[in-house]
Amino acid sequence: MTVINQVKLVLPAKSINESYARIAAAALAAQFDPTVEQLADVKTAVSEAVTNVIVHAYRDRKDGKIYITMKLTQDGRIVIAVRDTGCGIADVSQARQPCFTTAPGEERSGMGFSIMETFMDTLRVSSRPGRGTTVTMSKRLR
Amino acid sequence: MNLKLMEDKGTLVAAVTGEIDHHNALLLREKVDRQIAAMRPAELCIDLSGVEFMDSSGLGFIMGRYRSMAGLGGKVSVKGAKGRVEAVLQMAGAYRYVEKIEGGNPV
Ligand SMILES: Nc1ncnc2c1ncn2[C@@H]1O[C@H](COP(=O)(O)OP(=O)(O)OP(=O)(O)O)[C@@H](O)[C@H]1O
Numbered sequence: 294m295t296v297i298n299q300v301k302l303v304l305p306a307k308s309i310n311e312s313y314a315r316i317a318a319a320a321l322a323a324q325f326d327p328t329v330e331q332l333a334d335v336k337t338a339v340s341e342a343v344t345n346v347i348v349h350a351y352r353d354r355k356d357g358k359i360y361i362t363m364k365l366t367q368d369g370r371i372v373i374a375v376r377d378t379g380c381g382i383a384d385v386s387q388a389r390q391p392c393f394t395t396a397p398g399e400e401r402s403g404m405g406f407s408i409m410e411t412f413m414d415t416l417r418v419s420s421r422p423g424r425g426t427t428v429t430m431s432k433r434l435r
Numbered sequence: 436m437n438l439k440l441m442e443d444k445g446t447l448v449a450a451v452t453g454e455i456d457h458h459n460a461l462l463l464r465e466k467v468d469r470q471i472a473a474m475r476p477a478e479l480c481i482d483l484s485g486v487e488f489m490d491s492s493g494l495g496f497i498m499g500r501y502r503s504m505a506g507l508g509g510k511v512s513v514k515g516a517k518g519r520v521e522a523v524l525q526m527a528g529a530y531r532y533v534e535k536i537e538g539g540n541p542v
């Protein structure tokens with residue numbers, strides 16, 4: 294995988310930064326001249342990953358940070374990794390099931406991972422309870 | 436995100452424009468719930484025709500209002516969702532719970 298452009302962001306885990314993160318992803322993706330639909334897919338997937346960090350990973354903490362790495366590859370893909378050092382996920386395959394949520398009382402529907410999976414080409418989730426989670430996703434844009 | 440609340444023959448119409456994410460879904464919820472408590476409508480119609488972006492937090496907002504309206508004996512309808520906003524609603528099977536209103540005049 295030859296990387297032709299790369300952006301790294303470190304953001305405080307505050308909900309106000311959700312829009313910043315997806316606009317940054319869209320701005321990088323725009324370098325490949327994607328369709329409106331492709332851009333919307335990338336923005337929605339990034340919004341899901343970043344929101345999960347804020348509402349789940351750092352649930353009881355105010356000082357958490359979101360680490361985002363975004364790459365454009367020679368062969369026309371965008372690769373986005375969203376990492377946190379929060380609570381982690383004990384059972385990743387259960388968490389990825391549609392409608393599975395640990396926060397139903399907060400109007401969560403358990404659809405975030407399903408949306409990332411559907412709107413991107415690949416999705417990988419690696420997590421260690423107590424240490425944090427990294428969500429890596431990619432999509433071909435040209 | 437911008438919200439316009441209107442009353443139309445017992446229906447509360449909530450016309451949202453802009454982006455619905457976790458950050459502004461909280462605000463949306465607060466404003467709409469306050470109006471529901473004051474007006475006790477038989478139906479809440481959520482007009483999404485001006486929404487350019489919505490993620491699962493918007494879905495949570497809609498399903499949450501479905502539950503609270505059902506508790507009051509009322510219902511929720513949604514209209515005007517397009518593009519990926521509509522894709523998110525379809526994927527989650529939201530139209531099994533809330534009525535989809537097709538066409539009609541934009542509010
Ligand atoms: N970064 C994370 N850190 C810790 N737990 C996470 C993280 N991301 C997801 N989870 C866990 O995985 C579950 C499923 O996530 P998903 O995004 O699919 O649904 P949700 O966030 O609960 O609801 P929705 O995204 O529909 O609002 C969450 O309820 C949470 O328990």
Ligand SMILES: [Mg+2]
Nearest residue numbers: 341345405491
């Ligand atoms: Mg989520």
